[in-house]
Amino acid sequence: MDNVDQKHMPHKLLYEITDGFSEKRLLGRGAFGAVYKGIHKDGQEIAVKLLHQSMDLDGNAFSKEFNNLTNLDHPNIVRLVGYCNEEEKLATEYDGRTIIATKMRRALCFEYLPNGSLQKHLFGDIVRQNS
Numbered sequence: 001m002d003n004v005d006q007k008h009m010p011h012k013l014l015y016e017i018t019d020g021f022s023e024k025r026l027l028g029r030g031a032f033g034a035v036y037k038g039i040h041k042d043g044q045e046i047a048v049k050l051l052h053q054s055m056d057l058d059g060n061a062f063s064k065e066f067n068n069l070t071n072l073d074h075p076n077i078v079r080l081v082g083y084c085n086e087e088e089k090l091a092t093e094y095d096g097r098t099i100i101a102t103k104m105r106r107a108l109c110f111e112y113l114p115n116g117s118l119q120k121h122l123f124g125d126i127v128r129q130n131s
């Protein structure tokens, strides 16, 4: 599979195109995080899966997972178009002291599938026949 389309998408960009991960852009929630509709300046739509902060996944595990997804190529599997894997150091209060915490900014970006095509993607063109 040609991976030329998959690219790093900065958290700042994802924040902008999802209207700050707003509720009105929320497409749904899954086990790994919430999925938002992102709209690029040129009108292109994508689905941004913002991974849970608490996910016990180090940078290497994330890259491995990303590579696994990248190598999938099947008509019934939604295409991965980008990812975000950033760390932000923040000063925060903990137990009465100021500590430096690392906030993970991780997301997977998929082609956006409107409801109808999501159904079709998952189940194909099944025509139910009454006998």
Ligand SMILES: Nc1ncnc2c1ncn2[C@@H]1O[C@H](COP(=O)(O)OP(=O)(O)OP(=O)(O)O)[C@@H](O)[C@H]1O
Pocket: 027, 028, 029, 030, 031, 032, 033, 034, 035, 047, 049, 078, 110, 111, 112, 113, 114, 118
């Ligand atoms: N590519 C997409 N285009 C449009 N909507 C999507 C897309 N991917 C996910 N969604 C929406 O977001 C919801 C959550 O998706 P997500 O993949 O996170 O969880 P899931 O399908 O319930 O599986 P799991 O919890 O195992 O990850 C879906 O039910 C769907 O409504």
